[in-house]
Structure formats: structure tokens, C-alpha cells
Amino acid sequence: MNEAGFHVTDNPTTYFGPQTDSAVKAFQKDQNLVVDGIAGPNTLSELEKVLNAKNSSSNDSSPSSGVMKEGVSGSNVQQLQKDLNEAGFHVVNAPTVHFGPKTDQAVRDFQKANGLYVDGVAGPNTLAKLAEVLNESSNDDSSSSDSGLLQDGVDSPAAQAMKEDLYTLGYLDISSPNGKFGPQTEAAVIAFQKDHGLTANGIADDKTLAKMKEALNADSDDSSSNDSSPSSDVMKEGVSGSNVQQLQKDLNEAGFHVTDNPTTYFGPKTDQAVRDFQKANGLYVDGVAGPNTLAKLAEVLNESSNDDSSDDSSSNDSSPSSDVMKEGVSGSNVQQLQKDLNEAGFHVTDNPTTYFGPKTEQAVRDFQEQYTLTIDGVAGPKTLAKLAEVLSDSSNDDSSNDDSSNDDSSNDDSSDDSSSNDSGLLKDGVDSPAAQAMKKDLYTLGYLDISNPNGKFGPQTEAAVKEFQRDHDLYVDGVAGPKTLAKISEVLSTKESDDESNDDSASDVGDPGNYGSISIMKVGTTHEAVAQLKLDLEALGFMSVSNPSNEFDSATDQAVKDFQRSENLAVDGVAGPNTMKALRAALNVDETYPSESAVDGKTIVLDAGHGGSDPGAVANGLREKDINLETAKYAASKLRAAGANVVMTRETDKYLTLSQRSSIGNNADADAFISIHTNAGGGNGLETYWYSKYEREESKELAEEIQAGMLRATSGRDRGEKQGNFHVIRETQVPSVLVELGFIDNSTEASYLKQSSYREKLAEGIYQGTNSYFSKN
Numbered sequence: 001m002n003e004a005g006f007h008v009t010d011n012p013t014t015y016f017g018p019q020t021d022s023a024v025k026a027f028q029k030d031q032n033l034v035v036d037g038i039a040g041p042n043t044l045s046e047l048e049k050v051l052n053a054k055n056s057s058s059n060d061s062s063p064s065s066g067v068m069k070e071g072v073s074g075s076n077v078q079q080l081q082k083d084l085n086e087a088g089f090h091v092v093n094a095p096t097v098h099f100g101p102k103t104d105q106a107v108r109d110f111q112k113a114n115g116l117y118v119d120g121v122a123g124p125n126t127l128a129k130l131a132e133v134l135n136e137s138s139n140d141d142s143s144s145s146d147s148g149l150l151q152d153g154v155d156s157p158a159a160q161a162m163k164e165d166l167y168t169l170g171y172l173d174i175s176s177p178n179g180k181f182g183p184q185t186e187a188a189v190i191a192f193q194k195d196h197g198l199t200a201n202g203i204a205d206d207k208t209l210a211k212m213k214e215a216l217n218a219d220s221d222d223s224s225s226n227d228s229s230p231s232s233d234v235m236k237e238g239v240s241g242s243n244v245q246q247l248q249k250d251l252n253e254a255g256f257h258v259t260d261n262p263t264t265y266f267g268p269k270t271d272q273a274v275r276d277f278q279k280a281n282g283l284y285v286d287g288v289a290g291p292n293t294l295a296k297l298a299e300v301l302n303e304s305s306n307d308d309s310s311d312d313s314s315s316n317d318s319s320p321s322s323d324v325m326k327e328g329v330s331g332s333n334v335q336q337l338q339k340d341l342n343e344a345g346f347h348v349t350d351n352p353t354t355y356f357g358p359k360t361e362q363a364v365r366d367f368q369e370q371y372t373l374t375i376d377g378v379a380g381p382k383t384l385a386k387l388a389e390v391l392s393d394s395s396n397d398d399s400s401n402d403d404s405s406n407d408d409s410s411n412d413d414s415s416d417d418s419s420s421n422d423s424g425l426l427k428d429g430v431d432s433p434a435a436q437a438m439k440k441d442l443y444t445l446g447y448l449d450i451s452n453p454n455g456k457f458g459p460q461t462e463a464a465v466k467e468f469q470r471d472h473d474l475y476v477d478g479v480a481g482p483k484t485l486a487k488i489s490e491v492l493s494t495k496e497s498d499d500e501s502n503d504d505s506a507s508d509v510g511d512p513g514n515y516g517s518i519s520i521m522k523v524g525t526t527h528e529a530v531a532q533l534k535l536d537l538e539a540l541g542f543m544s545v546s547n548p549s550n551e552f553d554s555a556t557d558q559a560v561k562d563f564q565r566s567e568n569l570a571v572d573g574v575a576g577p578n579t580m581k582a583l584r585a586a587l588n589v590d591e592t593y594p595s596e597s598a599v600d601g602k603t604i605v606l607d608a609g610h611g612g613s614d615p616g617a618v619a620n621g622l623r624e625k626d627i628n629l630e631t632a633k634y635a636a637s638k639l640r641a642a643g644a645n646v647v648m649t650r651e652t653d654k655y656l657t658l659s660q661r662s663s664i665g666n667n668a669d670a671d672a673f674i675s676i677h678t679n680a681g682g683g684n685g686l687e688t689y690w691y692s693k694y695e696r697e698e699s700k701e702l703a704e705e706i707q708a709g710m711l712r713a714t715s716g717r718d719r720g721e722k723q724g725n726f727h728v729i730r731e732t733q734v735p736s737v738l739v740e741l742g743f744i745d746n747s748t749e750a751s752y753l754k755q756s757s758y759r760e761k762l763a764e765g766i767y768q769g770t771n772s773y774f775s776k777n
Helices: 018-030 041-055 074-087 101-113 126-143 159-168 183-195 206-224 242-253 267-280 291-313 330-344 358-370 380-403 413-423 433-444 459-471 482-508 529-538 554-566 579-588 624-640 657-666 698-712 747-753 756-777
Strands: 603-608 645-650 672-679 687-691 718-723 737-743
Touching: 018 041, 018 126, 018 433, 018 529, 041 433, 074 672, 101 126, 159 183, 183 206, 183 291, 242 267, 242 482, 267 291, 267 747, 330 358, 330 380, 358 380, 358 482, 413 603, 413 718, 433 482, 459 482, 459 756, 529 554, 529 579, 579 747, 603 624, 603 657, 624 645, 672 698, 672 756, 687 698, 698 718, 698 737, 698 756, 737 747, 737 756, 747 756
Parallel strands: 603 645, 603 672, 672 737, 687 718
Antiparallel strands: 687 737
8 A cells, every 4th residue: 555655654553443444445545445444355355456557657757647745756746737727737947857846736726626535646547537627628728719718817808707607507697797707716616627527627618519519509498498497407496397396206215315306406405416416426516406416316216226126136235234235235134224223222313214324324323323333424244233132132132121110011012112112212202211311411511491290202202312412422313312312321420520529628719819821611511610700709799509519500601691791792691711800800800820811812813614615525425615604604613712913804605715814814914823634545643734934934834833732622532733835824924723523424534524523622722822833922
């Protein structure tokens, strides 16, 4: 793997661990193999071919020989840089023989634009695609007049005409466009190119323009034939026709429910179902049912049909144990798997389907984690055997309950029903003693504001369960299954232990205004500082306590809100730096504690990477742009609570160029610039980049402090602080860093990154690191 360009370790060992697994997956993605991290016959055969091609090739003047990545040198690297320049992915004006950060970034940009696996490694697939693009460009140049490329920055009548065509085709929402080709136009061109199987680089070359004319003519033919339906190639929100009705039926059948009664109108529900389908199948997510999406839908339905017919011929194939199942497959065995997972307490859906989608994968992962299996979301032999064992145990438990009772009739139906009802899932609509007991526990833990609950599980209870799940890194679905109930019991046990110890240690509390190093306290926080907070609120007349516990409960939340209201602070029930400062002032205590904010009055720019038409890295059902934005929002909230002036480059899902981002940083009169990203490429851990062009020493120190903060907050793997030639930190003229929150294509890290609570931990680390930096500068 090392020799093929997929680095595992500098000192290979005899053990196949997570790093080897990640490298195998990265290689499989690059070679278009099934990505499962298993080095089987197909993977090993393909690896041998790559090594043979690399070793047997003596021609070093072309990039087509071997694998190139950052750190290597040779004339083939120089040729690669020339080819990337020619393809529109600029490296340097005078190509060199060294593969450095600029070449790596250009390769990544090329891979992203052409739908390849993004790792910055110029392997066989990347080089073949580059040759194809250059060949197409050459053919276009020889077959057409030199009318000039339409691309970002151009302002011409030709660009205006093209924008009008894109509006007509539904790719650009500007009815009277000007001649300026900007980011919005580029995003529209990319969407059109992806839908029509073209190289998706946002440049309207002759081939792209010809395809637009072809699409326009198709629309014209449709309208002249008196057919009110949209073009058969593209359907999107707002269009009508019988083909839309068929699309809704097909989406229903594929497991992406639109409506029980399909109509001829493409509305918001159809748009959402198309987006869900695209996301689940690794397509460009835009809600438009274009050629690629429709072809994939037909493929999925065809696979489902084949599965069904083969199921009919096999009398024993109704059980999922006969196959390996993973995201994207269809069949009646998947439906049975969903039913079995539901029964085992890992809820997928109330109406099991034949399609293995993201919800099924998540339920499988939760089951695997609960029973200490390899967590990969794939229902293979070991997972299925364990599932069968769990279901068998559950069945035996039900029957043994009957046998051990004092009831003379071991087949008492009412006893079975009662046992089944108590051991079933607790979710919306249930009314049982078990639900009542759980609600009492949630009240004790401060998640439910009902002191004497009944047994009905309604929306308020569901919201409380979700909040508990979110706070304790569980899968958030509002369903109280075995894992959630076990965690509730565990937290209750810890709370009772804390309460007992508080009886002995209450006399140690009593240093007014001293909350130690904690920066934020809110409902769910358990910390000795909470006990001091309660005493301080009592001293100021906002609550009454005798033996204060370390648990921040609903009563504390209300007292904090009352205090904030009296001090004209933001009323949110969160005891952050500003609230703590006001408490100390009200208590006449000097500001001498470590919780004092060092970011107060500082202007900090937070840049959530990617956005809009640029999803960033996509893997494991996640999009980088979503992770970046939520984490940035959490960090902004924490920094603002500490008195900082926060400027966000984006607060919604919108596209910004790199230049726009650095311009915001330079025009904000900022004290620091922090760009937030999520990694990909077959690794694991956290890392933070800085650059030496501006504010070298300050940027390096800021990177060190934020890296340390994230490691403390998450206990993640330390990949270190590194100098990285990224545009946003290279061109921003204030102390600047780029953080990588973890690897989206690492299944273990992805399972963490899916959780809002983990993203908040990362944000806490960014806040603490930034605060520490400013305390020294």
C-alpha cells in the first residue's frame, strides 16, 4: 500500500489495524472497487496491477506512469503541473519537478470538479481523467472557432446569452441576467454539466454550450408537441407531467417515500425525496431529477426487481442471514433486517421497506456498537448471527417470564401481552408503566419539567428523550430503546452517587464567584462549579437551596434566567462568561478567577468551509459543508457569550469563493481568522494548519492553542500543527489558522461527527484554544 501511494506507516507491522483499513478503503475508492476495507482477491489483484504498472514503466516524462503525491520529485511531476495548468487548474507559472502543496491542492481541485475521490494523489484514475479532459479540450479547439471560454470573471454578451439559456433550463434563478460570469453562474454551469455527463469544472466551453443548445431544442420540441410535461431528461420543483407521477412511484418503490397517492406535480416533497435519493447514492445533491439521477434510480429499481425474483425462487431467502447487506442494496431481506432491528430495539422505520438507506445503516452501526462488533454499518455474517442470537434471547426471555410466574397457566395470553408491552420500544404513542417510570427518571435528571408524570409518551417526552440522547452521544431519534434506557440508568446512578458525596462535601463549597476553569454551565452540566453557582444565586435571592448538588437542573436554569433578566443580559439560562462576570459583580467579588474571558472585545472571523454548490468531502452519509457550518455556529455562540465580536463568512448554506472568504477576513479589522474544515483521504485525528506569509509567529501560536483545545475537549488523535499553503490562511493578513475536525471517510470518526454533541465539543475546543491564545497575546 505504501509503494502504491496509499501510506499506512513508515514501519510496517504484521497487524491489520485501523490505519491499514483506511488505506485499503482509500485504494478501493481510487480504483472504483467495492469500498469495505477488506483486502480480498479483487483488491489484491488490482493492487498488483498498479504496482506492476509502476515498476515496469521506464518512461518518466509523462504523468501517466505510476502514482504521484506530495513529496515526490521527477520530470513526470513537471509534466503533471503543465497538464493541470492546461486543464484550468493552475499550479504555478513555471512548472517544477517537485510535488508540493500547490500541486496537491490543484490535484484535489481537479478530482473534486470531475467527481473523483479527493485525496490529492495523482493515481491511475486521476491521470486517466486528466488525459481525457486534455484530449476533449484539444478536440474542441481543433473543431471550433476560438470564441473564448466563458468562465468566472468574464463579462461579455456571450456570457449574458448563456445565462439566459441557463435560466430557461432552470439552472439559474435570474430572469434578466447581465453579462457578468460570477460564482452563482459558475455553480449553475457545474450543476448543468453534472446532470449531462460533462466535465464539471464550471467553465462553459464549446461542448457545454452545445449541450445547452441541445437541451433547449429538446424543451422546444416538447412544447411544440403539446405535451405539458417537462423534458424527459430533467425534472425539478415546479414542473408537472405524467413522468413526474412515475418518478414519485419509482421513488416510493426505491424506499424514498413521497406520497401515498402520486400526483403529476413536482413539489417540495418530491424535491426532498430526490435529494435523499441522491445523497444515499453518492450523486450530486440538487433535488433535480436529471439523466444521472434517473439512470441511478432505474438501476436501483432493476436491482430490487432482480432481488425480488431471486427471492421468489428461494424458499429460505426471506431471512437477511443469506446475504451481506449495506447501504444502497435492495431486496426483501433488507425489509426483514429492518423488522429485526426494530424488534431488537434499534429503530429504523415504522414501515420497513426493501431499500437499505442511511437510517438502516445507522441502526446497524448502533447495534454493532452495542454488541462490540466491528462498526461499519454493513450487515454481514457476524452482525446477522448476533442479531439472530439477540432476537432468540428476547424470545426465550418472554417465555421464561411466563414459566417463572406464579400463574398456573404458562400459556396465559394476557401475561405475554404485558411482558411484551413492558419490554417493547418506548416511543411517541405508547402509554405504559414503563413510559411513566422513564418520564420520572427524565424529570429527576432535569430533562422533563413534569414532576408527577402519567404513562403517556407524547411529543414533550420525545423532545426530552432527544435532548438526553444528544447530550450523551447517542443516536438521536426520540425513541427510548435498550441503549438509551441503559444510559439513563447509568446517569441516574452517577447522580445518586454525586448526591451522596455532596452531603459530605457541601461544607467545602463556599468561595463566592469562584467557578474554576469551566466556561459555560447549562442544563445537563454536572460540575462542582454548579453547586457554587446555586449558592451564589441563593445569596442574591434568586433560588433556595439547602444541600446544593453538582447537577444543573431546571430550577437552576430558571434562577439563571431570572438573574439575567434583572441584569439586562441575554436571557437563555446559560451561565457563560458574561453571566459569571455579572454574578461576581453582584457579589462584590474581584475578577481574579481563571474563567475570565480573554476574547472579550476581540473581533474573530469564523469561516465555515465549502457551502452551497460545493459540498466539500462527502462520505458515510455526511457532507463536509454541514459539519463545518454547525461547528462554526457553536463556536460563534461560545465566543459571543464570552464577549467577542464574531464575523461569520457564511451563516447559511451558500457558496463563497476563496477570495471572498479572505476578503471578509481582511476587511473585518479582525484579531484572528479561523477556517473550519473536515478532513478526508484515509486517515484519522485532528490537525490545525497555519501559514508564514502574514503574522507567522502569531498564526503558529494560535494553531498550537486551538489544536490543544480540541484535543482536550475530545480526546482525539493528535496529528499536530502544520504549515499549509491554503488560500484562506495564505491571503488573510491577520493571525489565521485552518482546523480539520476529523476524517469524514473514517467510519469511526464519522460516527462521532454525525453527533451535534461532538460538534459542540469541537467548538468548545476551538473557543478554549482561542481564549488561551488571547490570554497570552
